[in-house]
Amino acid sequence: MPFRYLDDVATADAAFEAFGDTVEEMFLSAAEATIGVMIENPRSLKENEQLSIELKNDELDMLLFDFLQEIIFFKDSRRLLLRITSLRIDRTSSPLTLAAEAGGEIMIQGHHPLLTDVKAVTLYRFGITQDEKGWTATVILDI
């Protein structure tokens, strides 16, 4: 279960928990959950368009914030729905760095089963935790 949507939080918006054995897996799950709010079956997206994402932040949770926000930015600025194909996070560097490769399709209405636009990642209850089972991110997206 890489992510699950939360029904009983932030009624008008979209809340989810994303999981991973590693930080990278958890980031990938969160990206998929975010795209999954916008389109049915994100895994069906073809990788016609390619791009790289490179980010830096001092805090791991804000690195995730920036990463998800980048996916939302490309949805509006280039009308791209993205799947993250590879992702590396260096937690030994200062600031922390993220390098990801993404592939995706330009949205075409009627062709893609679009759902709901995501406006932003909110900081309300936003956070990352780690326990013996792995990593969990809690995210509420503004719809």
Next chain:
Amino acid sequence: MSIPPSIKKISDFLWEIPVSYKPGMLVPARIYATEILLKQMDQGVFEQVTNVACLPGIIDYAFCMPDGHWGYGFPIGGVAAMDPHSGVISPGGIGFDINCGMRLVLTNLTLDEVKPEIRRLVDTLFRRVPSGVGSTGFVKISRDDFRRVAEMGSRWCLRNGYAWQEDLEMTEEGGCFSGADTSTVSEKAVERGFDQIGTLGSGNHYLEIQVAKPENVHDEEIARAFGFTRPNQVAIMFHCGSRGFGHQVATDYLKLFLSVSEKKYGIKVNDRELSCAPFHSREGQDYFAAMKCAVNMAFANRQVILHRIREVFSAIFHRSPEDLGMNMVYDVAHNTAKLEKHLVHGKKTEILVHRKGATRSFGPGMEGLPDRYRETGQPVIIGGSMETGSYLLAGLAGSQYTFCTTAHGSGRAMSRHQAKKLFRGQKLQREMEERGIYVRTASWGGLAEEAGPAYKNIDQVAEATELAGLSKRIIRLVPIGNIKG
């Protein structure tokens, strides 16, 4: 039961949570609601409105309107006024969709005239007013021109042939917040929004063709003053905001405020979404100027959409928009912060009013109202679900107790994910058409999320605002056609 045990009943429609409820509360929190609506409010409302009550410089109370529900930072329906000298400004008190708002437009057509054309009208509007995820608008402008839109709002539309002069007068603040400065806006924000003028967006954004049935008119005299003079008169209501541009402005400043709130200004907040800066600080003023750019973009967005609606009606009915009487009733903003003059402890004072998912509701005689509405009070437009209808109301003098604010919608009662599990878009469309509401949507899943039962009872919300003296019901408008983003 999520209602705090310490809540105090002030009247049948007003409740107060005392400052003892939570450490750090500077003022009590006040919730306007009937007991039924209060019981329907989720726990987030109480948590969030009391967080707002902790913000530096807050005046009197942190308010929540009758349609209040769980948001982020402020609850949806949250209102807070700050002392501009000692208080803060917070993007979490405005929201990401800056100046998401409602516009209501008249026609002189009746249901009998429109009904035979409803499919053509809705189908054409669906093609001509882009909606849904990733939609781009028909106004093709450069990034530099977009910056002018952000600084001029509806005035840019008038100059470029997308507005009538009177449209501006019928828009809150004349369709332009002065002091918008695009040098405070990031390139990313411009990049995200410059080609989205004239688009509805998605989620709860919509464009609806509605009817004012005689049995739904609550106040005939004011209805007439608002332009509803014929039985079964048809009007158009739509709801949208500042699109990706506003979303990015809010995100940029949320991040900036997060970095300065505590470190530079020593302000601790209970929720990072409430990160803020003193209003008079460099960061506070920059955000205020950038927020105004997004406000203006949203006014322009709704103005350009109105232009398209006029074109479509004109083409289908072979009459000019002027001949069809397509005059605006009003345009109201939901998510803003504004410097306004209100009575504070008996003295007229300039204060910074944050409204998030809440509508300004100037009562009769208030400064800033167009002459046409001086005696009636401001038209207030409260949108309901696509199945149940919406309300046109008028501002009342009693709204002075909420810094002239009332509700903005019916408020969600069910999460989007839950609604998608319960309803199917195609089935809902068929059922609504059988009931006389023809719907087109950019997303079947999105349509299911907006099903009527996912929202609270709009009649109860509108009634609660009237009982509380915030706004008076004038007409309940029922849908016959709807475009859902």
